[in-house]
Amino acid sequence: MNFDRKIDWQGRSRSTWESMESAFGVSPADGIPMWIADMDFEPAPFLLDKVRDLADKGHFGYFTGVDSYRRAVAWWLSTRHGWEIDPDWVVVTAGLGNGIAMTLHALTEPGDEVIMFSPVYHEFRMKVKRAGRVPREFPLVRSETNYELDFDSYERMLSGRERVVLFSSPHNPGGRIWTEAELAGLAAFCERHDLILISDEIHHDIIFPGQRHTITPLAAPKLSNRLITMTSASKVFNLAGMRTGNVIIEDADMRARLSGFMDSINLQPNLCGIKVCEAAFSPEGAEWVDQLCPYIAGNARFFEDAVARIPGVTATHMQATYLAWLDFSGTGMEMEEVRQRVYGTAKLCPTPGIDLGPGGETCLRFNLGAPRSVIEEAASRLADAFSDLQ
Numbered sequence: 001m002n003f004d005r006k007i008d009w010q011g012r013s014r015s016t017w018e019s020m021e022s023a024f025g026v027s028p029a030d031g032i033p034m035w036i037a038d039m040d041f042e043p044a045p046f047l048l049d050k051v052r053d054l055a056d057k058g059h060f061g062y063f064t065g066v067d068s069y070r071r072a073v074a075w076w077l078s079t080r081h082g083w084e085i086d087p088d089w090v091v092v093t094a095g096l097g098n099g100i101a102m103t104l105h106a107l108t109e110p111g112d113e114v115i116m117f118s119p120v121y122h123e124f125r126m127k128v129k130r131a132g133r134v135p136r137e138f139p140l141v142r143s144e145t146n147y148e149l150d151f152d153s154y155e156r157m158l159s160g161r162e163r164v165v166l167f168s169s170p171h172n173p174g175g176r177i178w179t180e181a182e183l184a185g186l187a188a189f190c191e192r193h194d195l196i197l198i199s200d201e202i203h204h205d206i207i208f209p210g211q212r213h214t215i216t217p218l219a220a221p222k223l224s225n226r227l228i229t230m231t232s233a234s235k236v237f238n239l240a241g242m243r244t245g246n247v248i249i250e251d252a253d254m255r256a257r258l259s260g261f262m263d264s265i266n267l268q269p270n271l272c273g274i275k276v277c278e279a280a281f282s283p284e285g286a287e288w289v290d291q292l293c294p295y296i297a298g299n300a301r302f303f304e305d306a307v308a309r310i311p312g313v314t315a316t317h318m319q320a321t322y323l324a325w326l327d328f329s330g331t332g333m334e335m336e337e338v339r340q341r342v343y344g345t346a347k348l349c350p351t352p353g354i355d356l357g358p359g360g361e362t363c364l365r366f367n368l369g370a371p372r373s374v375i376e377e378a379a380s381r382l383a384d385a386f387s388d389l390q
Contacts, residue, residue, distance in 0.1 A: 001288060003041055003295045004371050014038070016367075024349045031347040032378050037172075037323060039238045039369030044288045047237065050279040054272060063271045066092060069278045073246050076281040077231070080205065080289075081215045089248050091258055092269045096202050096230050096245035097123060100166065103228060103247060104131040106261035107196060107254060112163040115195070117149065118357030119325075121172045124200075125357060128166070136162060137357050145317040146176045151189050164196045165189075169216060170203050173325040173356055173365045175300070175318030177211055180219045187220030187227075196254075198228045202245075203321040205236040205289055208297035211319045217250070224250040233280040235321075236289055238369075244273030296322045299368040299375045306379035311389045322369035325353075329362035331389060338364075346381035 009017045016033040020026055023035070054060075070087035077083045093099035104114070110132040116124045118137040128135040138154050140147035167186065170177050178186075190197045199216035207213045217229055229248045234240040249255040262268075279285070300318040307315045312330030328338045335354075342348050342364060353363030368375055383390075 001291050005042055006371050007042055020349050024343050026343055026347050026349050031349055033349045034367040035349050035351045046284045047276055047279055050276050054275055065274055066269055069274045072278045072281040083215050083218055089250055091247040093245045093247055094243045096232050099230050099245045099247040100127050101131055102262055103258055104133055106258040108133055108163045113161045114164045114166050115162050116166045119360035120168050120357060122355040124166050139358055147174045149182055151185055162195060164198060167199050169199050169201050170320035172321055173323050174316045175321045177213050177319040180214045183216055183219035187223045196226050200230045202232050202235050206322060207293060207320045209294050233277040237280045239277060242273035242276055244277045299372060303368055303375055303379055310383060310386050324366040324368050325363055327363045335362060341385040346385040348378055348381055
């Protein structure tokens with residue numbers, strides 16, 4: 001796999017590139033998109049082979065194979081994460097965004113409150129609102145290098161109307177891996193207050209060398225009656241367009257309620273998503289991930305070192321994901337000026353931190369899932385845009 005190979009993505013209906021100018025006023029002709037959480041690497045060859053195989057067979061009608069896909073998910077979780085599951089626990093949804101929405105509709109009522117720890121993936125808030133539920137944004141505490149949970153503070157913030165905790169693990173945007181003790185503390189918090197815990201682990205395969213991610217059910221084995229774990233091949237294999245996610249529920253009642261709701265709206269898996277994602281959850285996929293993670297870690301370390309040379313700009317120390325989180329508050333600038341320098345001068349297009357909730361007002365999120373030369377160019381442009389501070 002050649003992660004250094006640059007690809008011209010323009011004209012291929014790729015949102016990251018095609019929507020950049022309308023979103024930020026930066027042309028893809030000279031801008032670098034660093035916002036949507038897609039990677040700019042060529043697809044893994046064995047996944048392209050699977051797509052070609054589907055085309056060669058010429059069959060795009062009703063299909064079998066969902067049970068085989070569930071077994072592949074179970075194999076992956078066992079071999080990569082040490083979590084043994086029954087394949088029947090896997091409810092297949094049209095991506096994890098859909099999985100979150102379906103779960104909220106199936107297991108909560110309109111007006112129920114959903115806790116999230118901010119700053120966090122911006123779509124959490126939007127999905128909760130679109131479902132007619134109420135987002136409650138509990139602030140993370142900024143440490144010297146990343147973020148921490150503060151359960152003492154959260155106890156005082158409870159209204160009594162909360163029903164769900166929607167949790168990002170590893171943390172997007174901080175790139176933080178939560179410790180087993182922190183996950184156990186979160187589980188105890190949910191037990192005390194009768195809360196369902198939805199652990200969105202969409203990035204849990206992008207773990208840097210020397211780091212260890214603990215999947216939430218392993219840190220909270222007694223929480224199975226109120227725990228939902230969500231995984232997908234979409235981030236680590238760049239398959240978001242396949243619209244296939246895994247909502248894994250051990251508790252039979254919760255699983256039946258979700259499956260029943262999906263049946264009521266006739267939502268079913270799609271052929272290409274099932275077949276291609278099953279190919280990803282394989283020994284070939286494991287080998288590909290083992291090559292990807294050190295490369296992403298190298299991008300992260302390079303970018304963090306470059307940012308450290310810009311006075312007043314700090315980056316969280318990434319342990320996972322390919323999303324860097326930069327705080328510009330130390331520059332003393334208003335964010336309007338920061339954005340002008342980043343988007344206007346440097347022509348970089350990260351995600352505005354304010355979209356990720358309280359704590360993100362002075363931050364921007366940069367996607368590092370690209371060839372090293374692109375990250376080097378982005379870092380150089382960023383340094384030039386703030387060269388008067390150096």
